[in-house]
Amino acid sequence: MKKLLEIKDLKVNFHxxxxxxxxxxxxxxxxxxxxxxxxxxxxxxxxxxxxxxIMKLLPTAFSHYKSGEILYHSMDLLKVQEKEMxxxxxxxxxxxxxxxxxxxxxxxxxxxxxIEGLMKHKKVSKSEAYRKAKELLELVGIPQPEKRMNQYPxxxxxxxxxxxxxxxxxxxxxxxxxxxxxxxxxxxxxxxxILKLIKDLQFKLNTSVILITHDLGVVAEICDRVVVMxxxxxxxxxxxxxxxxxxxxxxxxxxxxxxPRLDMSRNESLYSIVGSPPNLLHPPNGCAFYSRCEYAMxxxxxxxxxxxEINTTQQTACWLYHPMANPVEKESMGGM
Amino acid sequence: MLxxxxxxxxxxxxxxxxxxTVTFMIMHFIPGDPFAREGTxxxxxxxxxxxxxxxxxxxxxxxxRYLTSLIQFDxxxxxxxxTMTVNDFIKQGFPVSLHLGTQAILLAVVLGMILGVVAAYNxxxxxxxxxxxxxxxxxxxxxxxxxxxxxxFFAVKWGIFPVATxxxxxxxxxxxxxxxxxxxxxxxxxxxxxxLEVLSQDYMITAKxxxxxxxxxxxxxxxxxxxxxxVTVLGILTANLITGSFIIESIFGIPGIGELFVKGIFNRDYxxxxxxxxxxxxxxxxxxxxxxxxxxxxxxRIKVIGENN
Ligand SMILES: Nc1ncnc2c1ncn2[C@@H]1O[C@H](COP(=O)(O)OP(=O)(O)OP(=O)(O)O)[C@@H](O)[C@H]1O
Ligand SMILES: [Mg+2]
Numbered sequence: 238m239k240k241l242l243e244i245k246d247l248k249v250n251f252h253x254x255x256x257x258x259x260x261x262x263x264x265x266x267x268x269x270x271x272x273x274x275x276x277x278x279x280x281x282x283x284x285x286x287x288x289x290x291i292m293k294l295l296p297t298a299f300s301h302y303k304s305g306e307i308l309y310h311s312m313d314l315l316k317v318q319e320k321e322m323x324x325x326x327x328x329x330x331x332x333x334x335x336x337x338x339x340x341x342x343x344x345x346x347x348x349x350x351x352i353e354g355l356m357k358h359k360k361v362s363k364s365e366a367y368r369k370a371k372e373l374l375e376l377v378g379i380p381q382p383e384k385r386m387n388q389y390p391x392x393x394x395x396x397x398x399x400x401x402x403x404x405x406x407x408x409x410x411x412x413x414x415x416x417x418x419x420x421x422x423x424x425x426x427x428x429x430x431i432l433k434l435i436k437d438l439q440f441k442l443n444t445s446v447i448l449i450t451h452d453l454g455v456v457a458e459i460c461d462r463v464v465v466m467x468x469x470x471x472x473x474x475x476x477x478x479x480x481x482x483x484x485x486x487x488x489x490x491x492x493x494x495x496x497p498r499l500d501m502s503r504n505e506s507l508y509s510i511v512g513s514p515p516n517l518l519h520p521p522n523g524c525a526f527y528s529r530c531e532y533a534m535x536x537x538x539x540x541x542x543x544x545x546e547i548n549t550t551q552q553t554a555c556w557l558y559h560p561m562a563n564p565v566e567k568e569s570m571g572g573m
Numbered sequence: 574m575l576x577x578x579x580x581x582x583x584x585x586x587x588x589x590x591x592x593x594t595v596t597f598m599i600m601h602f603i604p605g606d607p608f609a610r611e612g613t614x615x616x617x618x619x620x621x622x623x624x625x626x627x628x629x630x631x632x633x634x635x636x637x638r639y640l641t642s643l644i645q646f647d648x649x650x651x652x653x654x655x656t657m658t659v660n661d662f663i664k665q666g667f668p669v670s671l672h673l674g675t676q677a678i679l680l681a682v683v684l685g686m687i688l689g690v691v692a693a694y695n696x697x698x699x700x701x702x703x704x705x706x707x708x709x710x711x712x713x714x715x716x717x718x719x720x721x722x723x724x725x726f727f728a729v730k731w732g733i734f735p736v737a738t739x740x741x742x743x744x745x746x747x748x749x750x751x752x753x754x755x756x757x758x759x760x761x762x763x764x765x766x767x768x769l770e771v772l773s774q775d776y777m778i779t780a781k782x783x784x785x786x787x788x789x790x791x792x793x794x795x796x797x798x799x800x801x802x803x804v805t806v807l808g809i810l811t812a813n814l815i816t817g818s819f820i821i822e823s824i825f826g827i828p829g830i831g832e833l834f835v836k837g838i839f840n841r842d843y844x845x846x847x848x849x850x851x852x853x854x855x856x857x858x859x860x861x862x863x864x865x866x867x868x869x870x871x872x873x874r875i876k877v878i879g880e881n882n
Contacts, residue, residue, distance in 0.1 A: 292782055294781055294782055322784075323784045323785075323786065324784065325784065326781065326782055326783065326784035327782060327783035327784035327785070328784050331782065331783070332779075332782040334775060334778070334779060334782075336775060339774065339775040339776065340775045340776055340779045341776055341779065342776045342779075342780070342793070342794055342797075342798070343776070343798065343872075343873075344797050344798055344871070344872060344873060345793065345797070353783065353785060353789070353793075354783040354784060354785065357783075357784060357785060357786070357789075358784060389873040389874070391873070391874050402779075405779075405783070
């Protein structure tokens with residue numbers, strides 16, 4: 238399979254009046270052509286910042302890319318000029334944001350908002366663009382597209398708006414779609430519809446998708462691979478089956494245990510990982526998960542582990558998987 | 574939409590009527606009398622004058638008489654001038670004030686918006702500070718100081734523009750600038766805060782994520798949304814400017830209608846005071862009506878509220 242996007246050791250800092258916030262601290266992962274990759278992890282772990290970095294949408298005034306590469310078709314996006322970036326955004330890589338209530342321009346008609354990207358990138362005529370927009374609205378399941386195109390965002394419900402946003406993201410037939418919690422703001426039944434829609438469209442158009450979500454059920458259902466982030470780092474990545482059947486990093490294990498199951502007894506309380514993630518203003522020298530980890534060892538406090546291959550598809554950043562790790566401790570992991 | 578316009582129109586008429594009635598009543602209940610102070614006036618002349626201007630009739634008759642003439646756009650006679658009616662005063666002065674005011678408001682809107690946009694796009698940089706210093710100067714320096722300052726430098730010292738009076742276009746430049754400073758500063762500040770609000774909205778990131786050009790985003794996303802609060806105040810600002818400023822008109826010796834009102838008050842010339850108040854209200858209410866209609870066109874969210882009512 239061909240790699241469409243590869244992020245290598247990305248580090249992003251924010252300048253705040255308290256100091257430098259190290260929001261992303263060496264993230265590496267890749268996205269193959271035609272696959273859906275889930276980006277999961279606790280709130281504040283740097284998922285959105287990573288996503289926005291790919292599109293270079295972070296505010297230039299108070300953020301900066303400290304190091305790393307974002308290779309898209311082996312071109313480093315971090316080195317690309319703003320002018321050229323404009324031709325990639327929305328055209329080759331597009332983004333679906335979390336809140337459809339605020340991500341559309343309230344004073345422009347839906348149709349105009351869909352075609353403006355198309356007209357900019359593909360140099361098509363207005364009537365052709367409108368025809369394409371109509372097709373797309375049909376595709377994402379908006380009835381009476383012709384009439385709807387002449388309406389404004391406030392005339393749409395939340396679910397319908399998110400469909401519009403999806404149509405907008407698809408309009409130039411991008412190779413990569415980044416969906417940052419696309420259903421968090423919607424009610425449950427609509428969530429399922431929207432996710433199914435994304436999955437269907439991805440299948441039909443063979444685009445790649447990075448899906449940021451907190452919902453592991455969704456991950457299991459529609460994603461191919463999972464990247465788990467913690468405190469600005471990738472702690473584990475692998476195929477969905479591997480991550481769910483064999484989570485290796487203690488954080489991933491905790492995450493899996495905190496998912497409610499059908500076979501749980503009524504009075505069994507839901508598992509949650511104790512403690513809270515470290516402050517990214519002063520991240521620890523050692524493993525960021527050290528203070529919350531049940532299996533913490535001496536080495537974890539001093540030295541931060543790099544990603545290690547467990548097998549050809551699964552990687553984890555945990556000292557327990559280091560070849561030199563004490564086999565006894567490894568055993569105790571298996572028994573949980 | 575038509576229904577909405579019609580409704581707004583009826584409201585405008587109603588508001589105007591209320592303004593006229595209240596002004597009329599106040600005018601008649603404040604102590605004093607237009608002819609009382611001319612102490613040497615014989616009793617018979619005084620009586621005749623009152624009779625001539627119907628001031629001896631019951632208030633209600635006077636009121637209905639005034640309303641009927643107003644409907645025919647007749648503001649009545651002036652009590653102090655036997656040759657000119659209030660209509661004559663307005664006809665003479667208003668075109669001048671309108672000309673000056675229109676130029677001033679255009680200048681204020683264009684410059685104010687540019688300053689506001691530049692300030693917001695360069696928040697906390699020197700462009701921002703410079704614009705806001707200009708705005709503070711514009712708001713806090715009284716117009717008579719600004720006018721004398723302009724005359725001193727541009728007319729007296731450098732001789733670029735004429736000092737005063739109202740003849741060629743060059744004569745209009747300095748009073749236009751002097752008159753536009755305050756509204757310009759006001760619009761700049763309003764535009765800046767409105768822009769800052771818009772720039773922080775999610776849809777601005779959406780626009781960028783679509784790969785749209787910076788200029789396109791500025792016009793179609795930023796300004797189009799940020800301009801709405803500015804449009805709301807435009808009615809009042811325009812009405813104030815085109816109905817003349819007593820101070821600017823006196824300083825530059827401009828024959829506008831700004832001085833009409835003030836002279837009317839000094840002379841206790843009831844029809845003139847009443848007429849200029851009503852005239853000002855008419856213009857204000859008319860402009861607010863126009864702005865309301867324009868607003869529904871600029872902000873699609875308003876239309877729904879209007880139609881649901
Ligand atoms: N504009 C900013 N200025 C300063 N710090 C920021 C800024 N944006 C993000 N951060 C910091 O970067 C870190 C990562 O934020 P990010 O939004 O990527 O989290 P996330 O994983 O998307 O969380 P969530 O699941 O809540 O969306 C956070 O600690 C946050 O405080
Ligand atoms: Mg986020």
